[in-house]
Amino acid sequence: MHCPFCRNPDSRVVDSRTSDDGTSIRRRRQCTECGRRFTTTETASLSVVKRSGVLEPFRREKVIEGVRKAVRGRPVTDADLAGVAQAVEETIRATGASQIDANEIGLAVLPPLRELDEVAYLRFASVYNAFDSLDDFEAAIRALREDQAHAVDAEEER
Ligand SMILES: [Zn+2]
Numbered sequence: 001m002h003c004p005f006c007r008n009p010d011s012r013v014v015d016s017r018t019s020d021d022g023t024s025i026r027r028r029r030q031c032t033e034c035g036r037r038f039t040t041t042e043t044a045s046l047s048v049v050k051r052s053g054v055l056e057p058f059r060r061e062k063v064i065e066g067v068r069k070a071v072r073g074r075p076v077t078d079a080d081l082a083g084v085a086q087a088v089e090e091t092i093r094a095t096g097a098s099q100i101d102a103n104e105i106g107l108a109v110l111p112p113l114r115e116l117d118e119v120a121y122l123r124f125a126s127v128y129n130a131f132d133s134l135d136d137f138e139a140a141i142r143a144l145r146e147d148q149a150h151a152v153d154a155e156e157e158r
Pocket of ligand 1 (some may be wrong): 003004005006008014031032033034035036
């Protein structure tokens with residue numbers, strides 16, 4: 001990377017820091033020519049394979065866009081959505097893959113969204129899993145209820 005001030009191609013790293021979410025490294029660099037300092041961010045490449053076969057870089061904003069419709073009218077903030085997108089990125093990066101299918105992102109959205117808002121989760125799951133009957137909704141709601149019951153049991157046992 002060229003120095004942004006003088007275009008010199010050489011710089012030395014004076015400090016490296018991993019971001020809080022662990023997905024990128026920020027390096028403080030000093031130009032060997034003009035001595036000025038600048039910061040670079042290094043992120044492992046992660047591409048999404050769209051249904052058409054086209055590759056595009058993974059972006060959290062796309063995850064948020066995908067979930068936004070499901071949370072409409074629900075008590076969910078932009079910070080909550082950012083949290084879902086972060087969880088999705090962490091889940092995907094934890095697999096070590098550099099390419100993932102778009103539908104794997106949908107799968108990774110389900111657990112954090114469920115944690116956040118059950119109605120939004122049902123809406124998202126209905127589109128993502130292509131629910132086509134009331135039975136599908138009933139099955140999903142039953143699964144939510146059963147998990148809630150287990151959570152209560154677990155608390156009572158403590
Ligand atoms: Zn320079």
